[in-house]
Amino acid sequence: MDGQGLAAAASHKPxxxxxxxxxxxxxxxxxxxxxxxxxxTAASAAVGNDTATFPDFPAEIRAPAGTLAGVSGYQLHFSxxxxxxxxxxxxxxxxxxxxxxxxxxxxxxxxxxxxxNRDAFTSKNLAMAGYAADPLSDGTLDEYQLFCVDLxxxxxxxxxxxxxxxxxxxxxxxxxxxxxxxxxxERKPDLVLREIDQKFASKPILREANLRVFRAGWDYGExxxxxxxxxxxxxxxxxxxxxxxxxxxxxxxxxxxVAASQKAGLALFYGSYPITPASDILHxxxxxxxxxxxxxxxxxxxxxxxxxxxxxxxxxxxxTATSGPGIALKSEAIGLAVMTxxxxxxxxxxxxxxxxxxxxxxxxxxxxxxxxxRNGECPVAVLAIQSPADAFACAYxxxxxxxxxxxxxxxxSDGSIANGAEPWRIPDAxxxxxxxxxxxxxxxxxxxxxxxxxxRDPETLARPWIKLxxxxxxxxxxxxxxWDKTGHISYDAANHHAMVKLRQAKVDAIAKTLPPSAxxxxxxxxxxxxTWGSPWGSALTAVLELQAEGKSVAHLQLRWLSPLPADVGxxxxxxxxxxxxxxxxGQLVKVLRAAxxxxxxxxxxxxxxxxxxxxxxxxxxxxxPA
Amino acid sequence: MTAPAPVALKPKDxxxxxxxxxxxxxxxxxILAAVQRALAKQGVPGHLxxxxxxxxxxxxxxxxxxxxxxxxxxxxxPAIATGLxxxxxxxxxxMATGDGDSLSIGGNxxxxxxxxxxxxxxLLFNNRIYGLTKGQYSPTSExxxxxxxxxxxxxxxxxxxxxxxxxxxxxxxxxxxxxxAKVGAEVLAAAAAYKGTAFIEIYQNCNIFNDGAWDHLAxxxxxxxxxxxxxxxxxxxxxxxxxxxxxxxxTRPQVFQxxxxxxGIGDAWVxxxxxxxxxxxFLLARMEGPEFPTPxxxxxxxxxxxxxxxxNAQVAEVAARKPADLQKLLDGPHPWLVG
Ligand SMILES: Cc1ncc(C[n+]2csc(CCOP(=O)(O)OP(=O)(O)O)c2C)c(N)n1
Ligand code: SF4
Ligand SMILES: [Mg+2]
Numbered sequence: 001m002d003g004q005g006l007a008a009a010a011s012h013k014p015x016x017x018x019x020x021x022x023x024x025x026x027x028x029x030x031x032x033x034x035x036x037x038x039x040x041t042a043a044s045a046a047v048g049n050d051t052a053t054f055p056d057f058p059a060e061i062r063a064p065a066g067t068l069a070g071v072s073g074y075q076l077h078f079s080x081x082x083x084x085x086x087x088x089x090x091x092x093x094x095x096x097x098x099x100x101x102x103x104x105x106x107x108x109x110x111x112x113x114x115x116x117n118r119d120a121f122t123s124k125n126l127a128m129a130g131y132a133a134d135p136l137s138d139g140t141l142d143e144y145q146l147f148c149v150d151l152x153x154x155x156x157x158x159x160x161x162x163x164x165x166x167x168x169x170x171x172x173x174x175x176x177x178x179x180x181x182x183x184x185x186e187r188k189p190d191l192v193l194r195e196i197d198q199k200f201a202s203k204p205i206l207r208e209a210n211l212r213v214f215r216a217g218w219d220y221g222e223x224x225x226x227x228x229x230x231x232x233x234x235x236x237x238x239x240x241x242x243x244x245x246x247x248x249x250x251x252x253x254x255x256x257x258v259a260a261s262q263k264a265g266l267a268l269f270y271g272s273y274p275i276t277p278a279s280d281i282l283h284x285x286x287x288x289x290x291x292x293x294x295x296x297x298x299x300x301x302x303x304x305x306x307x308x309x310x311x312x313x314x315x316x317x318x319x320t321a322t323s324g325p326g327i328a329l330k331s332e333a334i335g336l337a338v339m340t341x342x343x344x345x346x347x348x349x350x351x352x353x354x355x356x357x358x359x360x361x362x363x364x365x366x367x368x369x370x371x372x373x374r375n376g377e378c379p380v381a382v383l384a385i386q387s388p389a390d391a392f393a394c395a396y397x398x399x400x401x402x403x404x405x406x407x408x409x410x411x412x413s414d415g416s417i418a419n420g421a422e423p424w425r426i427p428d429a430x431x432x433x434x435x436x437x438x439x440x441x442x443x444x445x446x447x448x449x450x451x452x453x454x455x456r457d458p459e460t461l462a463r464p465w466i467k468l469x470x471x472x473x474x475x476x477x478x479x480x481x482x483w484d485k486t487g488h489i490s491y492d493a494a495n496h497h498a499m500v501k502l503r504q505a506k507v508d509a510i511a512k513t514l515p516p517s518a519x520x521x522x523x524x525x526x527x528x529x530x531t532w533g534s535p536w537g538s539a540l541t542a543v544l545e546l547q548a549e550g551k552s553v554a555h556l557q558l559r560w561l562s563p564l565p566a567d568v569g570x571x572x573x574x575x576x577x578x579x580x581x582x583x584x585x586g587q588l589v590k591v592l593r594a595a596x597x598x599x600x601x602x603x604x605x606x607x608x609x610x611x612x613x614x615x616x617x618x619x620x621x622x623x624x625p626a
Numbered sequence: 627m628t629a630p631a632p633v634a635l636k637p638k639d640x641x642x643x644x645x646x647x648x649x650x651x652x653x654x655x656x657i658l659a660a661v662q663r664a665l666a667k668q669g670v671p672g673h674l675x676x677x678x679x680x681x682x683x684x685x686x687x688x689x690x691x692x693x694x695x696x697x698x699x700x701x702x703x704p705a706i707a708t709g710l711x712x713x714x715x716x717x718x719x720x721m722a723t724g725d726g727d728s729l730s731i732g733g734n735x736x737x738x739x740x741x742x743x744x745x746x747x748x749l750l751f752n753n754r755i756y757g758l759t760k761g762q763y764s765p766t767s768e769x770x771x772x773x774x775x776x777x778x779x780x781x782x783x784x785x786x787x788x789x790x791x792x793x794x795x796x797x798x799x800x801x802x803x804x805x806x807a808k809v810g811a812e813v814l815a816a817a818a819a820y821k822g823t824a825f826i827e828i829y830q831n832c833n834i835f836n837d838g839a840w841d842h843l844a845x846x847x848x849x850x851x852x853x854x855x856x857x858x859x860x861x862x863x864x865x866x867x868x869x870x871x872x873x874x875x876x877t878r879p880q881v882f883q884x885x886x887x888x889x890g891i892g893d894a895w896v897x898x899x900x901x902x903x904x905x906x907x908f909l910l911a912r913m914e915g916p917e918f919p920t921p922x923x924x925x926x927x928x929x930x931x932x933x934x935x936x937x938n939a940q941v942a943e944v945a946a947r948k949p950a951d952l953q954k955l956l957d958g959p960h961p962w963l964v965g
Contacts, residue, residue, distance in 0.1 A: 247958070
């Protein structure tokens with residue numbers, strides 16, 4: 001079968017042009033929803049749309065089929081304009097069974113397109129989803145444009161003569177749905193066809209089956225009376241020129257770490273213990289051995305961070321990543337890295353908490369843990385990623401600061417960033433900023449003076465990173481308080497006071513190198529929205545829309561949370577109100593109030609979901625001064 | 627990694643300018659001296675050695691060794707040493723730890739270090755007590771032991787560290803008593819030469835909180851009767867007059883008197899330190915008084931590939947056949963152009 005045939009086949013149906021569309025796929029975890037969504041995303045990026053995605057899946061790997069617990073969702077926003085979020089609500093919802101409808105219906109716009117796999121609406125499945133009557137026929141879905149498709153039966157029809165088992169047939173049905181929505185949105189099928197070719201190269205019969213089913217879905221759209229129009233979302237025209245690729249936050253994090261290690265000329269040592277939603281970073285890095293990456297799957301999170309500290313002592317770039325529960329386990333060791341003043345990068349891909357919480361859902365409730373969650377005065381540098389593509393630059397920056405300042409740097413990501421994907425303008429590897437580890441690597445540099453492991457660089461206050469294995473540089477470090485410069489054990493009261501201040505001053509010194517904070521909107525005015533992490537996209541979109549409506553609002557995104565940039569206090573003071581939306585119980589708002597003694601207001605929704613543009617607009621309007 | 631040619635060194639070369647702060651009379655002094663002598667004899671200079679420790683009296687060890695040193699946090703030395711060894715396979719790594727450090731808080735790291743067989747020499751100072759925290763019972767304290775935290779006697783069943791090690795797939799298990807410089811030198815030399823995790827249990831006297839914990843086998847008068855020095859390929863004989871032997875009846879060790887019941891040297895269990903099957907090593911690791919002499923020396927020395935070598939070999943192997951093109955990695959499989 002050739003894809004050209006499909007793409008070129010002139011449709012006899014009219015086309016309506018839309019600026020942007022949000023589509024959401026929902027079905028059983030076993031229905032291939034994530035794959036279907038990813039393929040639709042790739043095809044949208046390929047025609048030049050801007051895209052942003054939000055996978056929304058359950059903690060259970062395969063909860064019993066048909067149950068609410070087993071529903072997996074994938075939302076994609078594709079647009080002819082630059083977009084910052086995966087979209088508040090879906091224009092199109094594709095549901096593979098009643099449970100998917102029950103769980104995801106609330107995300108569908110009024111009058112949105114609802115495509116349902118009617119074959120799955122059996123009395124058994126309806127009962128499992130909690131429906132007393134069939135919603136496809138009882139009128140309860142009248143507020144949507146409902147399209148009932150016999151997806152399973154049509155898939156079976158297309159495969160009749162192939163002699164496949166009913167299970168194998170059932171597994172193909174997501175390609176029917178994909179073919180149909182490809183037709184509906186004029187996506188080019190060639191990427192999907194190529195992927196089917198590759199994926200089933202060794203199983204010609206399944207290759208044939210999936211190709212046929214995809215085509216059947218496409219033809220169904222074209223040939224039945226059910227669908228009267230197709231939609232067109234033209235290529236985006238306001239995107240900065242350059243080379244792009246689609247990337248998830250976890251992959252971008254992994255790439256940022258590798259790129260930094262390459263630029264620094266240091267081997268990357270990555271210690272980790274699997275945990276959702278951070279594990280993919282380990283999976284990616286384990287495949288990059290040609291770049292000298294050592295991945296160490298440790299026995300627990302404590303071992304993972306300790307091994308990274310050991311590697312840093314041994315002059316490699318020590319990195320560890322986990323989620324909130326793992327950070328809790330690592331805290332004592334992070335303190336050791338603070339005391340020994342070794343470079344270390346710790347990535348926290350936040351998820352719903354406390355305890356096991358909501359492992360697959362997003363939240364940003366680890367900010368205070370990152371800033372303060374250790375024994376003693378234990379300052380580390382903290383920065384936060386704002387979107388999937390931003391993860392590269394943040395991971396790179398975290399490594400640069402860790403190496404240059406010999407401090408642990410805690411990089412905050414979250415579930416929506418980690419698994420969400422968007423186009424990323426690929427940087428020129430040769431033009432990435434230099435990272436100079438400036439190892440102390442010979443005894444000659446001491447000019448006959450005794451080695452001082454805690455001597456200070458006057459600018460950064462960093463101590464030397466001493467090369468191991470070099471005669472004359474033998475030295476000992478540890479977690480006990482030490483004299484500055486000599487690094488010998490010290491229980492002296494005045495020295496401890498000085499060292500506590502010094503370790504904080506070292507982190508504070510980073511602020512001197514930060515660029516001025518960039519506010520989007522007027523320099524001063526009625527209200528400033530301040531966000532950190534993933535609410536960036538929704539908050540900025542909300543502010544831009546309100547600006548267009550004539551409101552005096554501006555937005556500030558804080559990438560650095562420790563240290564806070566030097567100009568933040570001034571900026572906050574220039575607005576009548578400050579609003580801080582977060583997916584936690586009000587953490588940054590506490591930090592800002594404490595730091596600047598200002599009456600900042602918070603907005604919170606802690607529901608395991610990204611904040612929406614709509615709710616933020618409403619919150620901002622509510623807080624605007626009369 | 628090829629070993630550098632040995633150089634002429636003295637134990638003094640491994641001493642630091644730090645005041646040693648163990649209690650006078652503590653067994654740790656003898657162990658420090660034994661290790662410094664063994665390192666001098668081995669001829670690897672201090673700058674090619676790193677000493678890593680957790681927390682405890684014993685874990686102060688790195689401060690007193692003129693090598694690269696890391697005094698870390700309680701129980702985590704195995705993990706820190708593992709990261710260091712992967713990063714720096716060129717360094718010889720010695721780890722100092724206590725019975726609490728390795729078998730309580732660090733138990734998880736300890737067993738995984740042995741399972742992976744990272745090339746690290748582990749000195750476990752077993753004084754059967756928590757020294758640094760002033761005398762609580764430890765996971766090697768005997769059942770019923772009265773300590774500050776067990777005024778009515780401990781109801782905890784103790785570990786036998788060497789048996790834990792064998793159970794965790796240790797390839798090298800050695801043992802000596804702090805006061806026994808001769809056996810100490812032998813075991814340390816064997817551990818130094820071993821590639822992989824070399825686990826050494828050292829019976830150490832804490833004269834402040836658990837004085838005499840090993841007297842029943844350590845004091846000169848009884849040592850020959852209460853311990854047995856293992857030698858590879860030799861029958862297991864012991865006693866001041868070497869008139870007793872250990873034989874195996876099925877899987878049960880038994881002590882016998884030479885010349886009695888028709889039993890002679892030929893009946894004694896011949897020690898095979900290189901036996902790949904760990905069953906006999908496990909039996910040895912569990913043998914103790916009063917029924918048996920406690921084995922000293924090298925209980926087990928079986929080679930298998932070291933983890934740090936394997937992980938680095940894999941990196942080298944992939945790097946040799948795949949070019950490291952950063953731009954290509956950033957580009958991914960499907961980049962596209964805008965504008
Ligand atoms: C996280 C943590 N918990 C508890 C302690 C207190 N602590 C320090 S050493 C130690 C036990 C030491 O016993 P052992 O490992 O046998 O060493 P020894 O002092 O006997 O040589 C304890 C409980 C600590 N330092 N850190
Ligand atoms: S308390 Fe015991 S183990 Fe610690 S230094 Fe003193 S004698 Fe040695
Ligand atoms: Mg002890």
